[in-house]
Amino acid sequence: MDLRALRAFTEVIRQGGFSQAAEALHTTQSNVSKTVRQLEEEVGLPLLDRVGHRSHLTVAGEVVHARALKMLADRADLVRELEEMRGLRRGRLRLGLAPIGASTLFAPHFATYRARYPGIEISLVEQGSSRLQEMLREGEIDLGALLMPVPDAFDWQDARRSPVVAVVPQADHLPRDRPVPLAALADHPFILFEAGFALNAMVLDACAKAGISPRIVARSSQPDFIFALVAAGLGIGFLPRLIVEERAPPGVRVVTVTEPDMLWHMVLAWRRDGYLSDAARAWLALLRGEAT
Structure with a gap:
């Protein structure tokens, strides 16, 4: 299978539509639609159930999507491994950080890493x-x-x-x-983070165990804005003590709060x-306090 076709297909799913996928791939919507149709013809089964402007994975689409993600990830691994086998002194460290706590935990280490490995480009999201x-x-x-617990598919430090x-x-x-x-906070309005933040699930799970249904009045992706909303009296927020x-x-x-979870x-x-x-590996060693 053509990896470019698999990339287009997975991007449609990730972005939620053909026009958004085309924008992410820097191409046209018609090109993306044509590529996905050709992939369906190659597979011999429909991969997407198109209803109006929305598309949903068929059963076959779910199988192809899962395999496509693995194939694209394996290709990325292969490229990086071959680069290192060629003895390249330049490379890239691609880090994904959470908006909560990233500056406190990791910012002090970036200068040290840059000094030790000046040829490595650091890419952050x-x-x-x-x-x-x-x-x-x-x-x-x-x-x-990531916040614990993490899926079994990952190792962690x-x-x-x-x-x-x-x-x-x-x-x-x-x-x-x-x-x-x-439970003593049940009558307070809650200010939580945006969907997708693991801290939200932690707070809501603790609420469920305590038998309370919080009234959520606002969401934000920025701790400083949550602080401002709390100071203004809109509600209460939840953040790590550090x-x-x-x-x-x-x-x-x-x-x-007394909840151990x-x-x-x-x-x-x-x-x-x-x-x-x-x-x-060098970044992990740096955070462990090991010299490399």
Whole structure:
């Protein structure tokens, strides 16, 4: 099968449509449609069920999509492995970081890495945990900063742990001198992160276990904006304590919650069956405090 056809097909699924896929691939919608039709003819089965402007995977499409992701990731691995076998001194470290905690955990290491490996280009993307998992599976990044637990398809190295705390307005009536159960926050409006952030699932799972249904009044992808909304009295937010201690502005304070499951455990993950480049291995060694 033509890998370019598989790339077009997977991009249609990822982007949610042919026009969006064409934009991502820097081509025309008609070219993408033609390529996917040719792939369907080669397979001999329809891969997409087209209903209006929406397309959904058929059963055959699900099989081809899963295999295509693996083939494209394997190709990316092959290219990187051959480059290193040729003894190239230049390369690229492709990191996927979460908007929450990335600057605190990783920024101090970039200067050291650059000094040790000046020929390595560092490529960074910031996404939520769900999207980073997809990018790892598709071979688009070498390492991704994920929250535990991670799928069995990944190996990982520990990065940092921090309890998740509630951030409330300074004048809020909640106790200042002792932890409180999550149920004590049930009458407060919640401010969460955008969909795709693993921290959301952690908070909502803890709420379900505590028997409460939170009223969500706002979402954001930026911790600083969540702090601002909390300070303005819109509701309460939830962030790792280490982020709050570093970045919380005046007008908010921390309330510790007693739920043991609300632990922010960040790791650096990579595909278990994938090729891990020397550049990625050097980054992992740096974070472990090892000289290379």
